[in-house]
Amino acid sequence: xxxxxxxxxxxxxxxxxxxxxxxxxxxxxxxxxxxxxxxxxxxxxxxxxxxxxxxxxxxxxxxxxxxxxxxxxxxxxxxxxxxxxxxxxxxxxxxxxxxxxxxxxxxxxxxxxxxxxxxxxxxxxxxxxxxxxxxxxxxxxxxxxxxxxxxxxxxxxxxxxxxxxxxxxxxxxxxxxxxxxxxxxxxxxxxxxxxxxxxxxxxxxxxxxxxxxxxxxxxxxxxxxxxxxxxxxxxxxxxxxxxxxxxxxxxxxxxxxxxxxxxxxxxxxxxxxxxxxxxxxxxxxxxxxxxxxxxxxxxxxxxxxxxxxxxxxxxxxxxxxxxxxxxxxxxxxxxxxxxxxxxxxxxxxxxxxxxxxxxxxxxxxxxxxxxxxxxxxxxxxxxxxxxxxxxxxxxxxxxxxxxxx
Numbered sequence: 001x002x003x004x005x006x007x008x009x010x011x012x013x014x015x016x017x018x019x020x021x022x023x024x025x026x027x028x029x030x031x032x033x034x035x036x037x038x039x040x041x042x043x044x045x046x047x048x049x050x051x052x053x054x055x056x057x058x059x060x061x062x063x064x065x066x067x068x069x070x071x072x073x074x075x076x077x078x079x080x081x082x083x084x085x086x087x088x089x090x091x092x093x094x095x096x097x098x099x100x101x102x103x104x105x106x107x108x109x110x111x112x113x114x115x116x117x118x119x120x121x122x123x124x125x126x127x128x129x130x131x132x133x134x135x136x137x138x139x140x141x142x143x144x145x146x147x148x149x150x151x152x153x154x155x156x157x158x159x160x161x162x163x164x165x166x167x168x169x170x171x172x173x174x175x176x177x178x179x180x181x182x183x184x185x186x187x188x189x190x191x192x193x194x195x196x197x198x199x200x201x202x203x204x205x206x207x208x209x210x211x212x213x214x215x216x217x218x219x220x221x222x223x224x225x226x227x228x229x230x231x232x233x234x235x236x237x238x239x240x241x242x243x244x245x246x247x248x249x250x251x252x253x254x255x256x257x258x259x260x261x262x263x264x265x266x267x268x269x270x271x272x273x274x275x276x277x278x279x280x281x282x283x284x285x286x287x288x289x290x291x292x293x294x295x296x297x298x299x300x301x302x303x304x305x306x307x308x309x310x311x312x313x314x315x316x317x318x319x320x321x322x323x324x325x326x327x328x329x330x331x332x333x334x335x336x337x338x339x340x341x342x343x344x345x346x347x348x349x350x351x352x353x354x355x356x357x358x359x360x361x362x363x364x365x366x367x368x369x370x371x372x373x374x375x376x377x378x379x380x381x382x383x384x385x386x387x388x389x390x391x392x393x394x395x396x397x398x399x400x401x402x403x404x405x
Contacts, residue, residue: 014028031063146189157201
């Protein structure tokens with residue numbers, strides 16, 4: 001098809017070989033002009049799409065005017081790109097505005113919760129769902145995201161306090177709302193970040209670390225009584241004392257995670273989502289030999305009725321209480337199932353450095369390990385004494401006082 005000039009300078013067209021637009025053949029218009037000494041040919045569009053020679057010429061004049069003024073696009077391609085960027089920005093603004101107009105419940109259902117299910121452990125998003133369904137949704141669910149301010153946060157805290165919830169529980173529930181609102185803020189759907197726990201009067205406790213270290217004598221007594229009362233509780237408690245694992249790691253351990261060929265156990269479903277491997281020691285092997293292995297996906301430790309453990313075995317705490325091991329003890333000094341992990345870490349720290357301790361206990365930061373690593377005064381004195389010894393002879397270097405200058 002050949003190009004045909006129009007009455008408008010720089011505008012020409014080609015005719016479609018068969019397609020008609022009205023009584024004549026459909027025409028495809030294009031611009032033909034020079035920019036900085038080079039010839040530019042740019043397509044505009046079909047007459048059947050609403051393009052005319054006059055409208056094409058107006059675009060040409062606009063581009064020419066931009067060139068003379070030194071502002072704006074100087075080619076049709078640049079103009080289209082600029083218009084497309086403007087449309088995208090406008091669409092993004094409309095989308096953000098529409099999202100902000102959505103209620104908290106709509107945002108939770110359509111955006112936040114699906115993301116949480118993809119990116120978090122099931123136990124984490126399941127707990128958030130409980131918080132939203134029981135407390136947050138009924139109070140604030142119908143409110144638009146942009147309308148949730150300090151007043152609404154205060155109302156939530158008041159409801160939680162009136163219900164008699166503990167400070168820690170209030171911290172967890174408001175933390176769920178904070179993550180939802182932070183998610184919306186990061187996506188520019190609300191203009192302000194969520195307030196801190198301190199600002200709404202729900203700050204975390206200062207120090208809730210467990211202090212109780214289970215003695216070897218207490219360990220033996222607890223295990224002996226558990227063996228008499230409930231062998232299933234004895235097995236998981238014995239396993240905790242032999243590995244120092246988190247309770248949830250023991251609950252979720254499957255037979256497929258035990259590699260007898262390599263003599264190791266793999267903890268894959270961990271609190272920080274980092275898998276780790278520990279060796280199977282002789283005591284661990286003896287414990288596992290007392291149990292009948294099941295399918296790879298079956299839990300290693302089950303209750304007497306065959307169901308999974310979801311929380312620390314009740315017989316454990318019952319034995320601790322019956323033996324009076326918590327009498328006269330403060331809250332942080334009480335013996336609970338987690339005290340086993342704390343006790344194992346304390347014992348291992350006497351023999352391992354921070355790096356090895358982190359590997360066994362499954363900690364990401366050295367700060368956790370350093371809670372348990374304490375200085376060895378005898379070793380430090382011996383190391384300092386070596387500073388005055390000649391390494392090649394193993395003798396103390398003679399002391400010579402400096403003379404007068």
